[in-house]
Amino acid sequence: MFTMLKMSQGARKTQEINKKGLNKKDSNPIDYKIVGSDGVIWKGRNIQENQLKAFLGISISTLYDLDLTSGSYYVEGYVWLRYKEVPEWMREWDLEIYECPLKTVGFINVVEAQDFKTQLEPSKPTLDDDGHYIQWLEYSGKFIATSLDLSLFPFETIVLPLCIELDDLYAGESDVEYLPSGQVITAPPSINGYSLKHCDVIPYINTYQTNWGFQYANSYFNKQNFSAYQAFRIETTLTRDPWNSFVNIFLPLVIVMIIVITAPLVAIQDYQTKLAIPASALLVLVFLQDGYKKILPPGLNYPTLADLIYTFNMFITIMVFLWSLIQTKLYFASQLNGGQLKQAQLAGLMDNQFFLITLFFSLCAPYLFYKSCRR
Known part of the structure; x- marks a missing residue:
């Protein structure tokens, strides 16, 4: 009828x-x-x-x-x-x-x-x-x-x-x-x-x-x-399939973020590489996110787990870039008063601490995001 x-x-x-x-x-x-x-x-x-x-x-x-x-x-x-x-x-x-x-x-x-x-x-x-x-x-x-x-x-x-x-x-x-x-x-x-x-x-x-x-x-x-x-x-x-999802969506992200997180360990004297790594990585992350976005419905009214993890890693990448920029500025400023060697040693120590902090949050964040998405 x-x-x-x-x-x-x-x-x-x-x-x-x-x-x-x-x-x-x-x-x-x-x-x-x-x-x-x-x-x-x-x-x-x-x-x-x-x-x-x-x-x-x-x-x-x-x-x-x-x-x-x-x-x-x-x-x-x-x-x-x-x-x-x-x-x-x-x-x-x-x-x-x-x-x-x-x-x-x-x-x-x-x-x-x-x-x-x-x-x-x-x-x-x-x-x-x-x-x-x-x-x-x-x-x-x-x-x-x-x-x-x-x-x-x-x-x-x-x-x-x-x-x-x-x-x-x-x-x-x-x-x-x-x-x-x-x-x-x-x-x-x-x-x-x-x-x-x-x-x-x-x-x-x-x-x-x-x-x-x-x-x-x-x-x-x-x-x-x-x-x-x-x-x-x-x-x-x-x-x-979790393994298939990890390999296709998150493995490229992991590779990029290993390079980004270790960027602060680059010696301050090689400041050009120190600045180039996070800047280039940010563009790569944008392309990677655009790749998986194409298979999702447009205009979702909630973030997916992949959205949260990618957004967080973009934030980490920006912080690494800003950190490297500040360290470079302090290094060149130290040349004016002849403290270039001392500043390089101090920068190396601070870079090591920053590396450990970013590594800790990068390892903990995915688990916390996963728990929040399951609620």
Whole structure:
């Protein structure tokens, strides 16, 4: 009914609600209360006694082409529905859904819907050995994750959701349970730099702050401009390979900072090298940061772990440059009163102390930043 309409993003507000108060037995119109995740209580009516009772299964055969800048990725797989019978009231309401209940399954977080492909297999439900009808829906398309947590980048763990719902049946008109049938992901995801941690299927109720223009929803839910549907969220959790992340993003930084931190140990007489090292290193750090920034979403409203570490090391580099500049100025000033040798010895001692201080903070800062990003 509303499948294509619901695929558009931003047109709805979703939340999980507690179904414990849902009465599924009484045939007469009843009142029930459901508490939303935001604490708001809403009341519904007219729960069907003769619900569509079924079991839903899902598999992901391929997950690939993750784009962190947009939060999109491609998924291919199957959804299937098992049931013994379909309520007669559905025949009068929608003959197509009655004959093929799997057609009520819609995908919520699909993008580029014009390229999204589905195919029923077989064209009509088939009878299984245990007396249940079963039918499969093959799907293939581009999905989006709107809330990726990249605060620990490049050591982050991300969750890629695939959300499906029963588009044509209000909550209370269906009683569909998830039926595990082995591994959800049948093959390792083809995403470079990430490894599969686990995959979970989470049933929930998907709510919208609209009745989609259907006034019957106002009386059914006993609430204006509201509707709710059974839904399932398949969460694929991926973790980035720490060694690969270190080699590609932080190893060049470590090499550059070793040169920067040891720059104060260069003799003051070689002041040109002493000044050139941090100045050149700062430009290198800017290019290195720009490299990893290209794979992150633009305009993140929080700094990542890599941002904090790179920014801190840029600050250290600037401090080393200023320190070298001050030491050089004092060294040349000492030439006016003939204390050049004494100043060189004093500069060497102070440079050693400055080196130890910068080394200490450079070793401690990454751990502290990591702890702060995990909160």
